[in-house]
Amino acid sequence: MTMKKYLYETMADCITQKINEDIWPVGMKLPGEKELTALLGGGRSTVREALDLCVERGLLQKKNGVGTFVVSKSVTLNNPLEQLNSVGDMIKAAGCEPESVHYSIRHCLPDRSIRDEFGLGKDELIVVMSRGRVANRMPVAFSVNVFPEKYVGDIFDEGIRGKIFDNLKGYADIDIRYSDTKIRGINPEHRWDRMACDFLKSPAVLLQQLHFDKNGEKIFYSYDYFNTDVMDLNMRRKM
The missing domain is CATH 1.10.10.10 (Winged helix-like DNA-binding domain superfamily/Winged helix DNA-binding domain)
Incomplete structure (x- = not known):
């Protein structure tokens, strides 16, 4: 024995x-x-x-x-959904240092739903930024952010340092105050969902967020995919 x-x-x-x-x-x-x-x-x-x-x-x-x-032994991220935190802050709160291992940016015409959401003209462009983040070598999040080009111009073309919120405030004088958030499952027929699954290589959940500035203007969409093997998302609901 x-x-x-x-x-x-x-x-x-x-x-x-x-x-x-x-x-x-x-x-x-x-x-x-x-x-x-x-x-x-x-x-x-x-x-x-x-x-x-x-x-x-x-x-x-x-x-x-x-x-x-x-799996990673030391990464467990716990994030209350009622707080509007950046993905990087969520990783840092777990005592880990986030690292971007994927970054891409493109300027393109939006589909009709995005154009209508932001009230864009038919020739107005959007900026689509995608990032993959790891913590302790483990993929933890994949994000796609969609901005009307008129708000951000080329400020993200050479990469991004720090939080999106801080960059918007510092370079475009845009102050994000709140977001409308939907929690969604993964749709393998959606291109961004497939990209996220390929990066995370694990079960995932999607937070689709529409961000507003201090004047209530719609500024950008974020599609944040989280590795549910290491990410705990929670909220408190009251009677």
């Missing part, structure tokens, strides 16, 4: 080392039990116990019918 426990703990330590050394990176699907027994030694029952121990350590997650995946 003691020997068996020692064996699965040693096996779990081996798995932990592979994860810590990034040999098995965050998001990777582990090989099947048969391959793991050949790789690590021991029987299948020992492999199962080692995997269970790594799940308890917060290093692995088992998804029924899909497999076992490497």
Whole structure:
């Protein structure tokens, strides 16, 4: 009994080392039990116990019918929905440093729904900015922001530092005060939803937000996709 426990703990330590050394990176699907027994030694029952121990350590997650995946041990983001916070602030609140690993910007004509929402003329352009954020090497958020070009011009063309809200205030004298927010599931037929899923590689939830300035003018849309493996979104509802 003691020997068996020692064996699965040693096996779990081996798995932990592979994860810590990034040999098995965050998001990777582990090989099947048969391959793991050949790789690590021991029987299948020992492999199962080692995997269970790594799940308890917060290093692995088992998804029924899909497999076992490497996850980040130290990232758990808890954000109350009643507060209007930037994605970066939400990550920092968990004691982690957000890092942008994807950034793109384009100026284009809007579709009819966006044009009507912002009251744009048929030749007026929008600016579409997309960003992917990680924390502790794990993808945690993917955002698409849509601005009428008349509000932001080219201020984001060379990238962005800090919060969108601060950039709007500093460069365009726009003061965001509140947003109307919808919580939505993922639609695989929507291009941005597919982009988010490809980046996050995990279950996700979408916050679709329309942001207003101090005068009640509609300024921009944000589509924020959050990795629900590490992001807890909550709100308090009262009678």
